Amino acid sequence: MHWMRALTWLTVAVLLSACVRGEGPTAPSGAPPADPAVVHTASGALRGTVAADHRLFAGIPYAAPPVGPLRFRPPEAAPAWQGERQATRSGPRCLQDPGSDPEFGRQTDEDCLTLDIWTPPVSDEKRPVMVWIHGGAFVNGSGAIYDARWLAARGDIVVVSINYRLGTVGFLAHPALGAPGDVGNYGLADQQAALRWVRDHIADFGGDPHRVTVAGESAGGMSVCDHLVAPGSAGLFQAAIIQSAPCQAQAPLPVAEQRSLDYAAGVGCPDPATAAACLRALPADKLRKPVWFVGIGADDLTGPVTGTAALPVDPVRAIADGKAARVPVMIGTNRDEFTLFVALRYLQQGDRYTPDQYPGLLADTFGPDAAQVAARYPIDRYGSVALAYSAAVTDGEFACVADRMAADLARDTPVYAYEFNDRQAPTPEPLRTLPFPVGASHSLELRYLFDVGGAPPLSPEQQTLSEAMIDYWSAFVTEGVPSAGDAPDWPQFGDGSYLSLQPDGSRVTTGFAEEHECAFWSGLRH
Incomplete structure (x- = not known):
């Protein structure tokens, strides 16, 4: 029934209505920047767009392209760039499930680990930050869907929306891809890399790295549940927002590994001894169809894998056992x-x-x-x-x-x-x-x-x-x-x-x- 794959308002709008949306040199401390459209970071300068009530810096790489030998590996640091990088358009979407992608594979790329930042107008005050994780059943969606100018302008906060690897390239848990118990969850690791990027760079955009809230809806809300209990997420946020998230829908490692072995065999990599090299050498189009781990009714889901180094215990159980991060939480459903x-x-x-x-x-x-x-x-x-x-x-x-x-x-x-x-x-x-x-x-x-x-x-x-x-x-x-x-x-x-x-x-x-x-x-x- 594939009910978890239509997880955002805009996905529905696209499916049914074909709707698509397509600071100069750093100033002395305490003085406004010479050009509010330009921000200097440790990686290089970025030129965004400025409106009367907000700024937008889009398509910013927060990790290296996860391609070639970096496919099915934790994200690495993004390389620096020379000169001024245009940050006026969102980056490509990560590879999508072709069976439910309203844009039929367009505007997608394996090189997709970027984020968008909405800020209020420039001031001397550091604003609190919300990092938004999109929904889409871990097989569809992108951060660009969520234009956060209202939250930036009216709410006076910085909003960061992120892309992360989806489907097979984000969550395949083949045992040949890593040490025992340390496979899958690449998309979750991307989210953690984005949170670390925010910690290290958001002050350049007027954000307060000590006041970060991680937030998301549906699959994004499930991700927030994971960050509340994942060892690698500790200390990266100070509050959490969980919207419409069935956080019980996680995959145990033995199931995910077997499904991943079957998937690898189906795409032409049946030998566990050579599967890692084989999977990393495949054309990206061979990996667009998601690997499915967990069934809910007649549907199958992919996503985070529990019983792993990245996610030792499923979040619902860890929360019940009092092992979640002790930060304020907003939680709700429709x-x-x-x-x-x-x-x-x-x-x-x-x-x-x-x-x-x-x-x-x-x-x-x-x-x-x-x-x-x-x-x-x-x-x-x-x-x-x-x-x-x-x-x-x-x-x-x-x-x-x-x-x-x-x-x-x-x-x-x-x-x-x-x-x-x-x-x-x-x-x-x-x-x-x-x-x-x-x-x-x-x-x-x-x-x-x-x-x-x-x-x-x-x-x-x-x-x-x-x-x-x-x-x-x-x-x-x-x-x-x-x-x-x-x-x-x-x-x-x-x-x-x-x-x-x-x-x-x-x-x-x-x-x-x-x-x-x-x-x-x-x-x-x-």
Whole structure:
């Protein structure tokens, strides 16, 4: 069902609407730079673009091109350059899954380890920094989708969005590629390299390297879960934002290794003794099809590998055991996460979700627990199979996973939990023609934080919610506590407090776990 591969609002817009978006010499300390469009770094000078309320420096290499002998290896430092490098356009996307790439492989390259930086106008003050990790099931997406000028201008923060290796080149865990237990996770290592680059260079752009928040949505949120527990990420950030992330969907090393052996054989590298050299010599196009590790229902996922040197323990277990970084955390989900994936399957593959299909859908997704799930989520309560199935997966794979992590994290650190609950959020036109409502589905909150391009306009009430969300997020990045002027105070998670983000007035609720049947799901998992 490939539901994890359509993980951002813009991916949906592209799939359905074909929408594509395409400081002089350092001044003395305390004085403004002679040219705000030019920044000097240890690697060389960069020329970006300057607008009235923000600056953008795009396509900055943070690591060496991971090609040739560097393929399937941890990233190395980016080489320096002579003269002034143009930083006005985002770099190419990393290799994408050809089966779900809305741009059909265009604008991609194996040489893709770049980042984009949005800053407020120049001042003497060092601004806090948010490092944004894009979603896309670890097989699609790019940092360039997320135009962060609103956060930079209104929120007065620096935003860094990054590319990282995806799919096979990002996560193949063939045992010939490294020492025992030290394979896979190249994409995760890229993210760590980007965080180190931010630590070492962001001050040149007016950012404060001591106030860095790592943030992401969906696969990007899963990555944030990993950074909370990964040894190589320790000390690289001071706060974390986890949006709509099924952080339980990690691959154990034995499974990932076997799937990687099978994949290598399928692309013509069957001999483990020569597989490493063979895989590194293949044309990049031979590696576009992702390696799949973990199944969720009828779908397969790639991504980070646990039981490894980079990620010894899966993040959900490590968080439960109190072994996560003790930094403030914002965590949340959307009210109707899974309706997006049901809608895409309906539109693209013609699935009509008839009552006779319901038992099979639940069996594919929940295995031996399917009968109990069917009894808890009867069709007649929701009005259709599509909505009953969406509610079950929303609760079991998103809402209650986040609720459990919030409770575990809150034992040791401040946690702020939210639910995005605008059930009239803007969607591409085809999603508005479905026989069931999409509601506040997966990725739709991103439209309220980023200028994703091609989105339908917000209503006045939704625009007010967008401004409040930008204020909440930027205040959390700045102070570790979300606040938004006249908007409601956002309490810590405590005994289950959530901020329900709604255009008719956001409000604090303690009924999230009950509404999403989390006691039921907790019982199934034990």
